[in-house]
Amino acid sequence: MPRSDEQLLAATRRGEAEAFGEFFARHRALVLVYLVRRCSREDAADLLAETFAAALVAAHDGRAPRAVTGAPWLLTIARNKLVDAHRRGRVQDAARRRLELERVEPDYDELEAVGMDVEAALSSFPAADRAALRARVLDEQPYEDIAREMNSSEPAVRQRVSRALRRLRADLERQR
Amino acid sequence: MSGYLDDLQSRLVDASRELSRARRRRARRRGACCAALIVLFTPPALAATGVWRPQLGDGKTPAPKISADSPPVEQLALLGVLRRAQTEADRGVASRYALRFVGAGSITGVRTDSIRLLAQSSQDRGVVLVPVERYERRLPGELPEDLRRRVEVTIDDALCIYQLDVDGAGAACYSTADVKAGRAWMMLGHRSMWVVPDGVASVRTEYADPAPITAPAKDNIVIFSAPKRRVQELRTTFLDPDGKPLLVTDRNPKPIPTPAPAPAAPANDVTHTGVVHGIGVRGAGADAVYELQVQMAGSPGSYVVLQRPACAGKRRVRSFYGSSTPFTVIAIPPSFGDFATARWCPGTYRGTIRPQRARKPIGTFSFQVR
Numbered sequence: 001m002p003r004s005d006e007q008l009l010a011a012t013r014r015g016e017a018e019a020f021g022e023f024f025a026r027h028r029a030l031v032l033v034y035l036v037r038r039c040s041r042e043d044a045a046d047l048l049a050e051t052f053a054a055a056l057v058a059a060h061d062g063r064a065p066r067a068v069t070g071a072p073w074l075l076t077i078a079r080n081k082l083v084d085a086h087r088r089g090r091v092q093d094a095a096r097r098r099l100e101l102e103r104v105e106p107d108y109d110e111l112e113a114v115g116m117d118v119e120a121a122l123s124s125f126p127a128a129d130r131a132a133l134r135a136r137v138l139d140e141q142p143y144e145d146i147a148r149e150m151n152s153s154e155p156a157v158r159q160r161v162s163r164a165l166r167r168l169r170a171d172l173e174r175q176r
Numbered sequence: 177m178s179g180y181l182d183d184l185q186s187r188l189v190d191a192s193r194e195l196s197r198a199r200r201r202r203a204r205r206r207g208a209c210c211a212a213l214i215v216l217f218t219p220p221a222l223a224a225t226g227v228w229r230p231q232l233g234d235g236k237t238p239a240p241k242i243s244a245d246s247p248p249v250e251q252l253a254l255l256g257v258l259r260r261a262q263t264e265a266d267r268g269v270a271s272r273y274a275l276r277f278v279g280a281g282s283i284t285g286v287r288t289d290s291i292r293l294l295a296q297s298s299q300d301r302g303v304v305l306v307p308v309e310r311y312e313r314r315l316p317g318e319l320p321e322d323l324r325r326r327v328e329v330t331i332d333d334a335l336c337i338y339q340l341d342v343d344g345a346g347a348a349c350y351s352t353a354d355v356k357a358g359r360a361w362m363m364l365g366h367r368s369m370w371v372v373p374d375g376v377a378s379v380r381t382e383y384a385d386p387a388p389i390t391a392p393a394k395d396n397i398v399i400f401s402a403p404k405r406r407v408q409e410l411r412t413t414f415l416d417p418d419g420k421p422l423l424v425t426d427r428n429p430k431p432i433p434t435p436a437p438a439p440a441a442p443a444n445d446v447t448h449t450g451v452v453h454g455i456g457v458r459g460a461g462a463d464a465v466y467e468l469q470v471q472m473a474g475s476p477g478s479y480v481v482l483q484r485p486a487c488a489g490k491r492r493v494r495s496f497y498g499s500s501t502p503f504t505v506i507a508i509p510p511s512f513g514d515f516a517t518a519r520w521c522p523g524t525y526r527g528t529i530r531p532q533r534a535r536k537p538i539g540t541f542s543f544q545v546r
Contacts, residue, residue, distance in 0.1 A: 024188055025185060049184055056188055056195070101191055102187070104180060104187070105180075110179045110180050
């Protein structure tokens with residue numbers, strides 16, 4: 001039985017370093033796909049590292065959310081880092097500097113392959129789930145607007161997004 | 177999949193491991209610190225807490241090192257205040273404030289465990305004794321050798337006194353021989369202060385006009401208010417508990433004739449008002465020493481405040497200046513009020529002269545460094 005994100009982050013804070021590795025492996029594709037749709041692939045690679053570095057610092061400082069899935073939290077961090085990078089004209093590296101994390105030259109073919117994996121996984125989803133996930137997670141539309149467009153209720157859309165995220169995570173873990 | 181993402185993952189795992197280690201180290205240190213605090217607040221155990229490590233200096237300029245050594249035996253034999261145990265008051269606010277003025281430019285090896293608060297009252301914010309391994313007073317730049325010889329000094333095992341005031345501190349360092357010979361004297365505003373050896377119970381100061389003032393000694397210090405108007409001191413006598421003189425110092429000795437230094441060349445691009453009658457300059461460029469020609473009747477001492485351009489770092493520096501003659505010259509070297517600065521930086525320097533506790537300046541000046 002795989003551990004929930006909350007359990008992984010709690011284990012990270014207790015000193016189990018590999019738990020954060022598992023958390024990273026679980027969400028890296030989603031965060032990466034979110035980022036590559038919004039900035040250059042070079043910036044996306046830096047923002048990915050900065051996002052997870054910030055999440056690691058927060059987990060050790062006891063600031064990680066207590067929720068079953070950490071995806072919304074990670075995407076919020078990624079969005080804030082992205083906005084900050086747009087405002088400053090460059091990607092900040094405060095969290096990486098705090099961790100003394102050296103920059104590694106990204107393998108862009110690999111990053112593109114991750115993007116394709118996500119698209120491949122999404123293609124097997126029911127159309128409504130896929131649309132809800134794209135609209136909410138990748139395009140950041142409010143639930144209210146998505147519900148109106150899909151002629152559905154807001155709770156139903158939330159449920160679709162949540163279900164799609166769980167399935168995407170499971171599919172991506174299988175592909176690794 | 178292996179490559180960039182796996183590499184990043186393994187680096188994050190390593191970083192997580194290091195964060196956990198760092199947190200454990202911090203927790204251990206906190207534990208040790210709490211233990212030290214418990215010991216510190218137990219008065220009899222004060223001496224067992226190791227060398228006192230307060231902050232030295234203003235945090236911006238280099239601070240001198242702390243020395244765990246005791247003062248030399250000769251000093252301990254001379255000053256009873258150094259033989260008693262250090263108290264909480266000795267490590268209190270006044271001492272910590274005084275230590276902000278201790279800089280690495282002139283002082284080496286601060287004997288923090290021998291710091292003593294000598295006096296504190298409604299008139300004295302604090303008088304703090306800071307024994308140090310070495311005190312050196314050096315003038316920066318190219319200066320006439322005779323001036324350098326007269327001003328520069330090195331004192332091993334110096335006894336530095338910081339006399340705190342509401343808006344600053346006067347400081348002076350003495351040798352053991354100075355204390356023995358009755359030369360350890362300083363004045364801040366109209367508060368006069370002597371460091372005296374054991375056996376001296378009081379000090380009598382005789383003036384040309386008003387009646388003598390006799391002040392008691394406590395903790396090897398005598399401190400009293402001198403007459404506020406300008407008066408000539410004739411002699412000072414250290415007295416034993418029976419009132420018998422132990423040491424008489426002539427305060428108005430006949431001056432030793434020394435050749436008067438050549439007048440400084442008039443400086444260009446200067447302004448001056450009030451008590452500042454002119455500005456001269458010795459040397460040139462970044463090492464020059466400016467000289468304020470001042471006529472200051474009736475003021476026992478004043479602060480000279482210098483506003484420096486941004487390139488100098490610390491913008492506002494000052495120094496206390498006292499003189500017994502109405503006409504005087506105040507030297508403004510690059511290190512004025514800031515021993516960490518050895519050279520001028522280009523720009524306009526503006527200054528004021530303000531008597532102690534006065535609100536308004538009595539003179540202003542400015543000069544341009546190119």
